[in-house]
Structure formats: structure tokens, C-alpha cells
Amino acid sequence: xxxxxxxxxxxxxxxxxxxxxxxxxxxxxxxxxxxxxxxxxxxxxxxxxxxxxxxxxxxxxxxxxxxxxxxxxxxxxxxxxxxxxxxxxxxxxxxxxxxxxxxxxxxxxxxxxxxxxxxxxxxxxxxxxxxxxxxxxxxxxxxxxxxxxxxxxxxxxxxxxxxxxxxxxxxxxxxxxxxxxxxxxxxxxxxxxxxxxxxxxxxxxxxxxxxxxxxxxxxxxxxxxxxxxxxxxxxxxxxxxxxxxxxxxxxxxxxxxxxxxxxxxxxxxxxxxxxxxxxxxxxxxxxxxxxxxxxxxxxxxxxxxxxxxxxxxxxxxxxxxxxxxxxxxxxxxxxxxxxxxxxxxxxxxxxxxxxxxxxxxxxxxxx
Numbered sequence: 057x058x059x060x061x062x063x064x065x066x067x068x069x070x071x072x073x074x075x076x077x078x079x080x081x082x083x084x085x086x087x088x089x090x091x092x093x094x095x096x097x098x099x100x101x102x103x104x105x106x107x108x109x110x111x112x113x114x115x116x117x118x119x120x121x122x123x124x125x126x127x128x129x130x131x132x133x134x135x136x137x138x139x140x141x142x143x144x145x146x147x148x149x150x151x152x153x154x155x156x157x158x159x160x161x162x163x164x165x166x167x168x169x170x171x172x173x174x175x176x177x178x179x180x181x182x183x184x185x186x187x188x189x190x191x192x193x194x195x196x197x198x199x200x201x202x203x204x205x206x207x208x209x210x211x212x213x214x215x216x217x218x219x220x221x222x223x224x225x226x227x228x229x230x231x232x233x234x235x236x237x238x239x240x241x242x243x244x245x246x247x248x249x250x251x252x253x254x255x256x257x258x259x260x261x262x263x264x265x266x267x268x269x270x271x272x273x274x275x276x277x278x279x280x281x282x283x284x285x286x287x288x289x290x291x292x293x294x295x296x297x298x299x300x301x302x303x304x305x306x307x308x309x310x311x312x313x314x315x316x317x318x319x320x321x322x323x324x325x326x327x328x329x330x331x332x333x334x335x336x337x338x339x340x341x342x343x344x345x346x347x348x349x350x351x352x353x354x355x356x357x358x359x360x361x362x363x364x365x366x367x368x369x370x371x372x373x374x375x376x377x378x379x380x381x382x383x384x385x386x387x388x389x390x391x392x393x394x395x396x397x398x399x400x401x402x403x404x405x406x407x408x409x410x411x412x413x414x415x416x417x418x419x420x421x422x423x
Contacts, residue, residue, distance in 0.1 A: 063144045063183075064094075065289035068103045070142075071111060073293050079134065081117040081124060081145065090116045102250055119145050119164040124171070135175040142292075143168045144183040146218070148257055151354055153214040154221075161218035165225050172234060180236040181296045182226045186281075186307065186372060188219035189240055199373045200305045202227035202238070213357065230304055237296050238305045241288055242281035242372075248389060251402030253285065259354065265409055266351030267338070268323060272331050274338040276316045279370050282391050282399065283310055294384040301380050309374040310388040314396075322396040326404065327412030 070078050084090030091114055115134070118125030126134070147160035165182065172178045190204040203223040223238055230236045243260055246253035255261040260280070267273035288308055295306055323330050342355050351358060381387065389395065403409040 063289070064097045064101050064103060065285055066142055066144060066292065067098075067112070069289045069293040073297065075111075076139070077111050077113055079113045079115050079138065081115050081119075083118045083125070084116050087114070087116055090114055101247075101252060119161075120147070120159040122163075122167065124164060124167050131171065132175070135171060138171070138178050140179040140181065141168055141172055142181045142183070142296075146215075148215060150213050150215050150259060150357055154217045155214075157214050157218045161215070162221050162225075165222040169225060169229050169234075172229070172236075177234060179296075180226065180229065180234060181239060181292070182222065182236065183239045183241070183292070184219045184223050185216065186240045186242045186309065187216045188223060189307070189372065190220060190223075193373070197371045197373050198307075200303055200307050200376045202230070202305065236304065237301075239292055239296070239308070240306065241292075241308045242283055242310075244285050244288055245282040245395075245399055246284065246402055247286050248284035249286070251398050253402070255403055255406070255408040261403065261408070262350045262354060263358070264320065264323075265403075266342075266345070266349050267320065268328055268330060268409060269349050270338075270341055270345070271329060272333045272338055272341065273320045274335040275332040276335060279313050279315050280319075281310050282314060282319075282395060283308060284389060287386075287389060291381060291384075291386055294386060295377070295380045298380060298384050300383045303376040303380065306377045306380070307372055307374040308377060309372050310391060311374065311378070312388065312391040314391040319396060322393065322400050323412075325393075325397060326400055329413060 067078060067080060070076060080094060082090040082094050084093055094112075094114055115126070115130065123131050143165065145160075145164065147157050149157065168180060168182075172180045186198075188203070189198045190208050191199055191201045192204070192208075193199050203220055207217065207220055226236050226238055244253075244258070253261075255265070264273075291308055292306075295301055317332060320330065320332065339359055342351060342358060345352055345355060349355075400409070404411065
């Protein structure tokens with residue numbers, strides 16, 4: 057039996073690829089409210105009709121509370137019934153500090169490990185982020201290994217720091233014999249077939265929207281990832297369930313090059329007028345934005361030239377993860393103009409991006 061905190065796409069893949077009963081931790085004031093939240097999430101992600109609801113067990117809880125918001129009897133019961141835990145739940149916010157995020161993001165990991173080792177040992181698969189990867193080899197590349205003893209400079213906000221600390225907790229558990237995995241995804245894009253995503257929670261997409269609103273974007277020299285959320289969920293489940301997995305750290309990093317300039321200029325193909333400018337000039341324009349700009353709530357992060365976090369992937373090692381993917385029969389999707397255009401067009405259709413001033417004649421927009 058598996059325990060899952062957050063993410064309906066992981067739930068879908070567990071139900072597709074196993075016969076397990078899956079316990080889902082959902083925050084709510086009552087069982088009815090939690091059931092409605094899960095049902096709405098499945099519906100909004102268009103996967104409600106594809107899952108076997110009879111194998112879903114909903115557990116009302118809260119990551120910010122002790123013992124994951126469970127009472128003692130629930131905790132004891134789950135300790136006996138579970139075989140594996142996928143911990144993907146977190147308070148995702150790149151502005152709040154470490155102290156504010158501690159309970160939801162770090163103490164919850166301690167509680168997950170408590171649950172994983174109480175009564176009987178269970179596997180733990182912790183979903184971190186490539187932004188928290190911290191150990192380098194002699195060539196200066198981020199390797200598929202546990203966290204470094206000292207936090208590197210780029211782990212520079214409260215959210216990334218909570219992930220880095222939680223990785224240490226998981227790594228200590230591994231050193232003590234617990235079967236655990238640290239999963240580090242890069243930038244997650246929309247569904248490969250429907251393009252559905254949650255753009256308001258994606259920092260790269262907030263930069264894209266804020267820049268489109270300004271008509272200028274920073275000319276960052278970096279390559280980054282676009283990994284469809286359904287591919288990532290399938291890869292996480294297949295790789296962590298694989299008997300051939302020979303790594304405790306998974307870097308889901310599509311090695312196909314995609315640079316920031318190519319991605320931003322994709323906006324011009326669907327009718328936007330946007331210019332690439334010196335990052336310093338772009339930052340100076342951020343000083344004048346108001347609540348109408350998508351970057352308003354996170355602007356302080358981008359006013360620092362050292363915080364240009366679009367996830368440069370050029371120095372990330374991923375060979376062991378790629379080998380595991382090959383063993384389970386998976387290959388990364390192409391990062392080409394077709395993927396970019398579908399992604400950008402969805403962002404317009406769903407209302408996240410404003411309608412371009414010169415709509416492309418090659419596509420239609422949802423009214």
C-alpha cells in the first residue's frame with residue numbers, strides 16, 4: 057500500500073502501474089471537504105475518468121501540523137498498513153523565509169520518516185528539486201548524489217533551503233538502512249497531450265508573463281528544461297518501482313538543449329511583440345511594476361542579479377537517471393518548437409497570458 061501527499065498525476069500513475077491501495081493525504085476541515093478537494097483536483101487535471109477510485113483511501117491531514125495532522129490512532133494504523141511513501145507535499149513559495157516554511161516543508165519530512173520507520177520500515181521517495189542539488193564533482197558538475205555538507209550560494213531562498221535540509225534528513229535515513237530515494241525534477245511544463253498546468257505556481261512562467269506584459273525580457277544566457285508533468289509522474293513511479301534502479305538520487309533532466317532566448321522568442325510566433333534586453337535594464341523596469349504585473353509578488357527575488365533562477369541545466373549530471381529511464385523503456389520527449397508553441401498557446405487559451413496584440417493567423421484562441 058502506498059501513501060501519497062499531493063499530486064494527482066502521481067496518484068494516476070500509481071493506480072495505473074500497481075495494484076496497490078493508495079492513501080492520499082488531503083488537507084480539509086472535514087472528510088467531505090477533503091473528498092471534494094481531491095475530486096475537483098482529479099477533474100481539473102482531466103484524469104478523474106481514468107483512475108480506479110476504489111483503490112483510493114483519503115486521509116484528512118495537514119503537513120503543517122505535528123504527525124502530518126493525523127491523530128495517534130490514524131498514525132498507528134497507517135504505520136502497519138503502508139509499504140511505501142511518496143512525499144511530494146510542500147508549501148511552494150519562493151519569497152517566504154525558511155522559518156515560515158519549516159513546518160510544512162521540513163517538519164513534515166521528519167514526520168514522514170517517523171511514519172516510515174514506525175512499526176515496520178517502508179520505502180520513502182522524496183520529491184525535491186534540481187534547485188536544491190548541491191554536490192559538485194571535480195569538473196564542477198552537479199552530481200547524482202546526496203546533499204553537500206555546506207549549502208551552495210544558489211540555494212538562496214527559504215523554499216530551496218527547506219528542500220536542501222529535507223534532503224539531508226532523507227540521506228541520513230538512507231545511511232541508516234532505509235530504502236529511500238531523492239527525486240530532483242527540473243522545470244515542469246504542462247501535460248504532453250492537454251498542456252494543462254498550474255502556471256501561477258511556476259516561476260519561469262511568471263517571468264515569461266511579467267516580461268510579456270512589459271514587452272521586454274532579460275537576455276539570460278542559460279539553458280533550461282521543459283518536462284511535461286505526465287512524463288515526469290510516469291518516470292518517477294516507473295523508476296522508483298524498478299528492480300533495476302541502482303541510484304538513490306534521480307535527476308530528471310532532459311539533456312536536449314533549450315535556451316532561454318529560443319523559448320522567449322517563441323512568443324513572437326504567436327503574435328507578441330517582445331524584445332530581449334540586458335538583464336540590468338530589465339531589472340530596472342521591475343522597479344516600476346504594480347499589482348497588475350505577474351512578477352509583483354516575487355519581484356524582490358529578481359531585483360538581485362544573483363537570483364536569475366531559470367534553472368540552468370548545462371552543469372547537471374544525469375547519466376545514472378537516464379540509464380534507469382532506458383531500463384524502464386522511457387525516453388524524454390523532444391524540446392522543439394512544436395512543444396514550445398503548444399505550451400505557449402495553452403497559456404494564452406487558459407487566460408494566463410494576455411492576448412497578443414497581433415494574434416497569429418495560424419492558431420485560434422479560446423474565447
